[in-house]
Amino acid sequence: MAIHLGANQYGKAESRVVRIYRDTPRHQIRDLNVSSALRGRFEDAHTSGDQRDVLPTDTQKNTAFAFAKEKGVGAIEDFALTLGAHFLEVAPAADGARIAIEEYPWERISVDGEPHDHSFVRAGSGVRTTIVNVEGRGDERTTYVVSGVQDLTLLKSTGSEFHGFLKDKYTTLPETDDRILATSLVARWRYDHTDVDWDKSYDQIKALLLEQFARIHSLALQQTLYGMGEAVLQQHPEVAEIKFSAPNKHHFLVDLSPFGVENPNEVFIAADRPYGLIEATVVRDDASEAGSAWHAVPGFC
Numbered sequence: 219m220a221i222h223l224g225a226n227q228y229g230k231a232e233s234r235v236v237r238i239y240r241d242t243p244r245h246q247i248r249d250l251n252v253s254s255a256l257r258g259r260f261e262d263a264h265t266s267g268d269q270r271d272v273l274p275t276d277t278q279k280n281t282a283f284a285f286a287k288e289k290g291v292g293a294i295e296d297f298a299l300t301l302g303a304h305f306l307e308v309a310p311a312a313d314g315a316r317i318a319i320e321e322y323p324w325e326r327i328s329v330d331g332e333p334h335d336h337s338f339v340r341a342g343s344g345v346r347t348t349i350v351n352v353e354g355r356g357d358e359r360t361t362y363v364v365s366g367v368q369d370l371t372l373l374k375s376t377g378s379e380f381h382g383f384l385k386d387k388y389t390t391l392p393e394t395d396d397r398i399l400a401t402s403l404v405a406r407w408r409y410d411h412t413d414v415d416w417d418k419s420y421d422q423i424k425a426l427l428l429e430q431f432a433r434i435h436s437l438a439l440q441q442t443l444y445g446m447g448e449a450v451l452q453q454h455p456e457v458a459e460i461k462f463s464a465p466n467k468h469h470f471l472v473d474l475s476p477f478g479v480e481n482p483n484e485v486f487i488a489a490d491r492p493y494g495l496i497e498a499t500v501v502r503d504d505a506s507e508a509g510s511a512w513h514a515v516p517g518f519c
C-alpha cells in the first residue's frame with residue numbers, strides 16, 4: 219500500500235502580542251494576535267520523526283515577541299512581511315511562510331473632555347486582519363498580502379427589501395419591501411502589490427465599506443455586498459479583488475396581534491441561528507494572479 223504525506227504546514231497559532239510604546243507620557247498600544255505557519259520540505263518530521271529541519275513553533279512565537287521590541291510594531295502588514303521573510307531565512311526547508319495577524323482596536327478614554335494618555339477602551343468597530351504569504355528567497359521571493367476586517371457588525375433599520383425570489387411548495391418567507399438588514403461582516407481584500415500605505419488603505423477601505431452599506435438601498439444582501447466591493451475596486455487601484463462572508467442576521471417582526479397591539483416594523487426578535495450565509499468575491503477583470511494569497515483561508519468561497 220503506497221502512502222505519502224500530503225499538504226501540511228505547522229506553526230504557532232494566536233500569540234497575543236501587546237506592544238506599548240512608552241517613550242513619552244502619551245503611550246501608544248498595538249494589540250495583536252499573531253499566527254505563523256511554515257510549509258515546505260518537512261516530510262522527515264512526519265514520516266520518520268527527524269526534526270532537524272523544524273524551527274520549533276515555540277521559536278516562532280518567541281520571534282514574534284522579540285520583533286515587537288527589536289523592530290517595533292507598525293502596520294500589521296509590515297510586521298507580517300518582516301516575520302515571513304525572517305522565517306524563510308532561518309528555516310531552509312521552508313518554501314513558504316504564512317503569517318496571519320488580527321489587530322484589536324483600542325481608543326483613548328476621554329477624561330474631562332481630553333483623551334487620556336494611558337487609559338484605553340476597546341473599540342467596537344471591527345478587527346483589522348492581514349494574511350501574508352511569502353514564498354521563495356532573494357530575487358525569487360514572491361509576497362501576497364490579503365488584508366481585511368472582521369466582526370464588523372452592521373445594521374440598517376430600513377432601506378432593505380427582499381422579494382421576487384423563486385418559490386416552491388416549501389417557501390413560506392413573506393416578501394418584504396421594508397426589513398432590517400444586519401450582518402457581522404468579514405471582508406478580505408487582496409493587494410496587487412506591496413508598495414502600499416497600509417494604515418491609510420485600511421482606514422479608507424473600511425470607511426468606504428461602511429458608507430456603501432449605508433448608501434445602498436438593498437434588494438438583497440448579495441446586491442449590497444457586490445456594491446460595496448465594486449466601490450472598493452473603483453476607488454482603490456491597489457486592490458485586486460475583495461471577498462465577503464456575511465451572515466444574514468435575521469430580525470423577525472414579532473406578532474403582537476394576540477395582545478391587540480399593532481407592530482408596524484418596530485419590535486423584532488433577533489434570531490442568532492440559523493442564519494443565511496452570503497459569500498461573494500468581486501474581482502477586476504485584469505486582476506493579477508492570486509498565487510498562494512488565499513492559501514488556508516477558511517470561510518470563503
Ligand SMILES: O=c1[nH]c(=O)c2[nH]c(=O)[nH]c2[nH]1
Nearest residue numbers: 380391437438439440466494
Ligand atoms: O438578502 C437576502 N438574500 C437571500 O438570499 C435570502 N434568502 C432569504 O431567505 N432571505 C434572504 N435575504
